[in-house]
Amino acid sequence: MTRQEPAPAHRTPLNRDRVLRAAVALADTTGIDALSMRKLAQELDVVPMALYKHVAGKEELLDGMTDAVLGEIDPPAAGPDWRQVVRGRILSARRVLLRHPWAARVIESRSAPTPAVLAYLDSMAGAFRDGGLSADLTHHVMHAMGSRLLGFSQELFDTSGPSGPPDPALAAHYPHIAELAATAAHDGGSAVGGGCDDQFEFEFALDLLLEGFEGLRRRGWTSARRA
Template sequence: MTNRPPLSRDRVLRAAIELADSTGIESLSMRRLAQELDVVPMALYKHVANKDELLDGMLDTVVGAIEAPGHDTDWKTAVRRRILSARQTMLRHRWASRAIETRQAPTPAVLAYLDSVIGMFRRGGLSVDLTHHVMHALGSRVLGFTQELYTTGPQAGPPPPELALAFPHVAEVAAAAAHENGSVVGSGCDDQFEFEFALDLMLDGFERLHEQRWTPGRS
């Protein structure tokens, strides 16, 4: 007789996260999860009512583990650390960003995370109006992910000549993303660099607007 730990909500959620990490969110089902836990599917419903509640719980577990910066840093440093910590979490759990986008409403942990970031801007002295627009500008980047304009992979490289002729400016920029094979970055763009580059540009811009006492309607 095996000495298995008792089934609990936490154990169900962590097993589901491990399954999604290893096989992808598409393969996650209550039946598959029950097999992983070596229980009958009905046993899961004592802890999660359905797959939607399972996904919400998984997201809350993942987002709730994002490391928070200390309170002894300025607002821009604190926001930067918080967002880059979120990015590392999203890279460890690559299904989570897609799951966040598909939820009809933010989960409690996502709301708590967003509230913490907004609080950093407000404690830094940014007005409510500026913070409102800042959060719009950051979009999903505030949670550490964004859709990349230039995807990388085996096919990355200069576009075909016919496309380069039709769209010369796109071709010029796309070609610049194809690094030499000897580069430490490797082929394609360095996603982490691109993410931090854009984040730093935005944070610098937010800081300038704050210093200029920006208000809506003022250019």
């Protein structure tokens, strides 16, 4: 009787989407600094050259990962109050970046906005315009919001260190800074990367900005009259 060879194991075809999803998962697990084309190929059980059929190299891979992550942000919800529409979208973006702590750094490292970043920012500008903000005011609002539109912002200093009473030498030379440090409460588990705002601080500043923009809209503010 002729011995039959076992059928080859079914292998999921490699495509760009599978490469990007695997790269995102690997960065979530090992950190973005540990990500390499070689390690990604090992994760997908392919030779490294197979990846280059779908991404030209590490930089294109990072661009694609950025777009994959932004694709997880909820679409804008309809509502009568533009502030709640914008707020909800930004907090959705923040939840996404909390799931992928490396993503904020990668977004900032891109030499030019990726298509998904441009589409997201375009939709946010549309939300401001739909809310009655002029194109002039929207332009300045987008500048004022900066990376906060994408759910993250950088602190002046790294606040991810241990909490507790301030150093006596610090208090002696910089009493007001020491006072603030003693009263601040930072939730390290909610930070988008080291040194970023915690959730309360992020929402506090976001709400202040949105209320301020609404006040300018009601007054008919224009940059030509800013003086």
